[in-house]
Amino acid sequence: MKTITAYEGKTCKPQRIPLSAKMAADQIQKAYDEIASQYEKKVWFDHYILGVARMKKKLLSKASGKILDVACGTGQNFPFFAPNSEITAVDLSPNMLEIVRGNANRQRLNVNLAVMDAEKLDFTDGSFDTVVSTLSTCTFPNPIKALQEMKRVCRPDGLILLLEHGHSSVPWLANYQDRHEYQHYEDNAGCRWNQDPLDLIRAAGLRVTKNKRSVLGMFHSIEATPSG
Numbered sequence: 001m002k003t004i005t006a007y008e009g010k011t012c013k014p015q016r017i018p019l020s021a022k023m024a025a026d027q028i029q030k031a032y033d034e035i036a037s038q039y040e041k042k043v044w045f046d047h048y049i050l051g052v053a054r055m056k057k058k059l060l061s062k063a064s065g066k067i068l069d070v071a072c073g074t075g076q077n078f079p080f081f082a083p084n085s086e087i088t089a090v091d092l093s094p095n096m097l098e099i100v101r102g103n104a105n106r107q108r109l110n111v112n113l114a115v116m117d118a119e120k121l122d123f124t125d126g127s128f129d130t131v132v133s134t135l136s137t138c139t140f141p142n143p144i145k146a147l148q149e150m151k152r153v154c155r156p157d158g159l160i161l162l163l164e165h166g167h168s169s170v171p172w173l174a175n176y177q178d179r180h181e182y183q184h185y186e187d188n189a190g191c192r193w194n195q196d197p198l199d200l201i202r203a204a205g206l207r208v209t210k211n212k213r214s215v216l217g218m219f220h221s222i223e224a225t226p227s228g
């Protein structure tokens, strides 16, 4: 199978992404606006059976202070933040944020919400103690740019927590992902499930301090710092 260099001028290895054009931000926004009301049902299996909720609980317990959740979806990370955390959450899809609003009200959380592109965060440098993003770099049109933005808005000695999925470390599963990459991309709003999140994170200049792989090497619970 052919590979192409997805992000020109960057030092990351060639990414195995579909050879069709990457989905633009407005297409991704439209796709998530359309599936917003079904999103939590759609990810139920991953969340509760594959153990994503457990992984989030462990990783996100490390978040503290002023927290930014980038591409927050329907707000499924919020229950894992310490009570009384000061949470700001952004997403490209207004319909996903509408669901967040309802969830936050039910959980009596005080969350600042904004429709925003992860690749152009409207915050000043070093505004947050912890920046969190989960299951997102697979979808960002330019994940390196989004990760560089997370690095910029995080305090220089702050923490960046990422839960990502990518190319399995188990050969038969990695081959399956490669064979079905295009179909997965089409069926899941532009999700590239066989890229390597660590490679992207390093290319964005973040320093990975801890990484735990799970579920046949597909999921990564990553702790990183902005200082490269």
Ligand SMILES: C[S@@+](CC[C@H](N)C(=O)[O-])C[C@H]1O[C@@H](n2cnc3c(N)ncnc32)[C@H](O)[C@@H]1O
Residues within 6 Å of the ligand: 025, 028, 029, 032, 070, 071, 072, 073, 074, 075, 076, 077, 090, 091, 092, 093, 096, 116, 117, 118, 119, 133, 134, 135, 136, 139, 140, 141
């Ligand atoms: C797979 S969902 C993950 C949502 C949530 N973080 C979670 O763990 O359930 C991907 C989310 O990324 C958002 N998204 C995609 N591209 C984005 C961008 N450029 N900026 C902000 N959000 C984006 C989508 O709207 C969607 O809510």
